[in-house]
Amino acid sequence: MTSIRIVQSAHEVPEKIIQNDDLTAYMDTSDEWIRTRTGILQRHVSTGQTTADLSTSVAKKILAQSDWQAEDLDFIIVATMSPDYMTPATAAIVQSRIGAKNAFAFDLNAACSGFIYGLRVAGDLLHGNCRKGLLIGSEVLSKLVDWHERSTAVLFGDGAGGVLLEHAPDSDSEFIASDLKTIGELGDRLTAGYQPVNSPFTNDPADPHKRYFEMDGRAVYKFATHDVPDSIERALKQARLLVNDVDYFVLHQANQRIINQIAKRLGQPTDKFLSNVANYGNTSAASVPMLLDEAIQAGTIKRGQTIALSGFGGGLTVGTQIIKF
Amino acid sequence: MTKDEIFSKVQAIIVDQTGEDAEKVTLTTNIKQDLDADSLDIFEVINEIEDEFDIKIETEDGIETVADLVGFVEKQLAKEQG
The missing domain is CATH 3.40.47.10 (Thiolase/Chalcone synthase)
Structure with a gap:
């Protein structure tokens, strides 16, 4: 089997933090209720950053940490269920913003399993003729939440994370x-x-x-x-x-x-x-x-x-x- | 399976999930009120009962006491044999 390596990783979250107690202003809930049933204490929520913004930030961090240039990338995949647009794909926006002109780019939607499905797709591409690629999972779920519905609103947050993957025949990964x-x-x-x-x-x-x-x-x-x-x-x-x-x-x-x-x-x-x-x-x-x-x-x-x-x-x-x- | 056998299995599942002493889990025990079980505990107890007895519990409506649960399991098992 050809080896595939996770070379670098990064994540990004919006600055704004909403504590459980902050949610009581919008709905009938409590810190104790949320904590004991979910383990969640706080979440980061966008004040305007989009899924493409968070994704771009992750991509830039990853490239800054690595020896690679954006032009070296063969593909960019963004796993998301909350894209900015139906078209262009979030991944295409990232491709443009980081200048990855040699990469083909597309979004993948498998909801919360998106990053795992993306690893399979990216792995298959790297087993084929691709050598380097970026896989990012990115969401602004706060735009899909009814902030007065306590059974769901307490659960979700915004953020993005990603990995740089390479076909690495000499690696143990x-x-x-x-x-x-x-x-x-x-x-x-x-x-x-x-x-x-x-x-x-x-x-x-x-x-x-x-x-x-x-x-x-x-x-x-x-x-x-x-x-x-x-x-x-x-x-x-x-x-x-x-x-x-x-x-x-x-x-x-x-x-x-x-x-x-x-x-x-x-x-x-x-x-x-x-x-x-x-x-x-x-x-x-x-x-x-x-x-x-x-x-x-x-x-x-x-x-x-x-x-x-x-x-x-x-x-x-x-x-x-x-x-x- | 006798009602006693069903009860002891259901009791073991509730004890395992809620961490209560077995003596506290009797037929008249109200699962939510007497055992301080929340909705996820109930999900899990139903999960385990479905697996243990190989039955389906579509709704937890009407299930309040341990006796309700045992009765439900008994009915489901009888349905499947009949």
Whole structure:
């Protein structure tokens, strides 16, 4: 198998921090309620920065840390469910802003699993004839949240994270295995951003509220606590590894209670499951690369370690990528 | 499976999830009020019961006490055998 290496990583969040207590001004909730049910203490929220702005910032940080120029990039993929436009793609805006004129660029939407799906796509491109690429997960979910709906508004935040990937035949780093699964029949359990069909020829009767996050909490909880461990186990089997061989698990940061339950189901100690949901809330496709970057910068994740990255969310989608970092 | 067998399995699941002593979890125990269980604890208890008995619990409406849960499981199991 050709080796693929994560060369650099970076993340970016809007400056503005909203504490749990700040939310009580908009809805009937409390810090205690949010903390005990989700593990979230605060989230960063955009005061105008867009998904493309956050993505560009990540791309610039990554390039500044590396020896590469923007022209060296073969591709840019932005995983997002909250793009600035339907077109141009967020990735195309980033390509222009950083001057990556040789890169083809496109967005990928697999909601909270977007970064994991992106790793598979990027890995396949790098197994082909691409040599270097940028994969970014970036979201401004605050524009998809009804800030008076306490069952969903307390959960989400804005942010972006990304990695520079390279085809590295001489390196020990590897993309070992990937497992992706989509359960479209449960798609209506978690929705956001409905685009009404409004034109001179039709009048879409859909509830305008469908623009905002709507979630069947118990269905999503059941899906996450069953399908994520199953996906990790399938990926490990493919990799011919045992769950104990994994040094760290980097899971989508939706809810600390879900992460703890997944750890329990896998029979693993929770300290192997890295977490930053307390500081950022659920940032969908951005959560895995933000957490990965923090762990790399902190020296927790080191070269040679086996890391399991998993995403789960809207679609419903779930996926696991096993890497040797 | 007898009602007692169902009860002891349900009791073990509730004890495991909520960290309560087994003596506190009786048929008349109200899961939310007596055990300080929140909505995610309930999700998890239902999750575990579905896995343990291989049944589906579509809604938690009407389930308040441990007896309600045991009764529901008993009915579902009977339906599947019948």
